[in-house]
Amino acid sequence: MARPAKPFFRKQTQSWYCSLSGKQFSLGKDKQLAFQKFHELMANREEHLQNRFSLYELSQAYLDWCQANRKPATYKLHRHFLKSFIEAVGRRLQASQLKIHQVTKWHEGLGVSSTTQNDAVAIMQRMLNWAVEQSYISRNPITGMKKPKRKRRDVYYTAEQWAQIREHANGSLVDLLDFLYCTGCRPQEARLIESRHIHNDLVIFPSDESKGQNEPRVIYLAPKAKTIIxxxxxxxxxxxxxxxxxxxxxxxxxxxxxxRRISEKIGFRVIAYGARHSWATEALMNGGVDPISVALLMGHKDTTMVSRVYSHLAKNPVFLRQQAHRATPTRNHEQISSSAEPPSATDK
Structure with missing residues (x-):
């Protein structure tokens, strides 16, 4: 028959301890306070057992799961930030002891953009939420923490700017940039295209290779893009x-x-995503393509992302004036015009 749990004294440290499910808890040096703490511990036994894991132990368990269930790039990114965090707070800190200000101090000291800090905090929250789901801990200690704001990447280029970019690009980089500009695909997608993905005038990534891994990603190749491929x-x-x-x-x-080197030469910021955004802007403004088709061609499930990222169209009065004229039915316009005529003298 197992002995009931009770405090025990260790001469080496001159302190009291107790064991719960194989884990030792320090109760301090004072006997009376030690027994008081022991009874409090037993009263909240389940909570203490759930919160007995250190953040380091949780991170290792989570990364094992991540390696088995997520893409290698995702695992590598999560490992990078979790390793950085553990180095900042130490291996012995328990999840139940974690405070929001510790996470804030960590991500602000990374020396990266607010968007990358947002990613870092999101990974921390995901790891802790996973630990709750798996019953390692009873609650996420940073639930409700506000993440740093992401900087929007709604960079797009006019035809003149794009000509400047191409002029200063050289070699094989031109082919890559032209392909992005012709298709509106994600830069990562372009980098990963292989011959096995090509099906006539389509590039098809199977669901396990596409973003989100929910369904295949199809990139439609216009003639110029097909020639490049x-x-x-x-x-x-x-x-x-x-x-x-x-x-x-x-x-x-x-x-x-x-x-970055091209940016320094031409005097404005050049990013690969700018080609994708420029394609969408041209499709919406000059190509007459509807937002739903633009969203689907870009690999989005709906128009939410298109509406958010390309909100700069709202600042283009010429485009909006054209859309206003297109949105007014001719018959209604004629009726409004006739009803707006001034009354005759007999009507008065």
Whole structure:
């Protein structure tokens, strides 16, 4: 028969302890206070048992799950930020002891943009929510924490600006930028395209390779985009189609560095997502494509993202005036015009 839990004294530390489910709890050096703390501990036994894990232990368990159930890039990103956080707070801090100000101090000290800080806090919250779901802890200690604001990436380029960008780009980077500008696809999607994804005038990523992993991602190739793909297939029949001058597949960092140098030369910010946003802007403003089609072609489920990211259209009075004229039915316009005529002398 197992002995009932009770405090015990350890001579080496001159302190009182107790054990619950194999984990020892320090009760302090004073016997009376130690027994008082022990009874409080037993009264809240379940809560203490759930909150017995350190943040380091939770992070390791979560990363094991993440590695088995998420894409390698997702696992790598989560591991990066969780490792940074554990280094900041230490391996022994328990989840139940975590305070919001500790997370705030950590993400503000990362030396990154507010958007990246937002990602970092989101990963922390996801890990703790997962721990609650798996019954490692009873509650998320940073529930309700406000994340840093994300900076909107609604950068888009006029035809003149795009000509400047292409003029200062060179080599294989031009092919990549032109493809983004012709299709509106995500830069990451372009980097990952291989010959196995090409189906005539379509690029199809199976659901397990698409964003969200819910359904296949289809990129429709207009003639110019199809020509670019055909040329890349001739050069690289196996593996990623878009590569640099050394035949190495483009990485996110390599693209960022090349575009940063172009930005310094032409005097305005150049980012890969700008090509995607420019495609959408041109489709909406000059191509006459409806927002639903634009959203679907870009790989969005609905128009929410298009409406939010391309809100700069609301600041374009010329475009809105054109839309206002298009939105007014001719018959109604004639009726309004006739009813607005001044009354004759007999009517008075």
């Amino acid at each position: 055909d040329n890349q297939l001739l050069k690289f029949p196996e593996g990623p189609l878009f590569r640099n001058e050394r035949g190495v597949p483009w990485t996110k960092n390599a693209i960022v560095l090349r575009l």
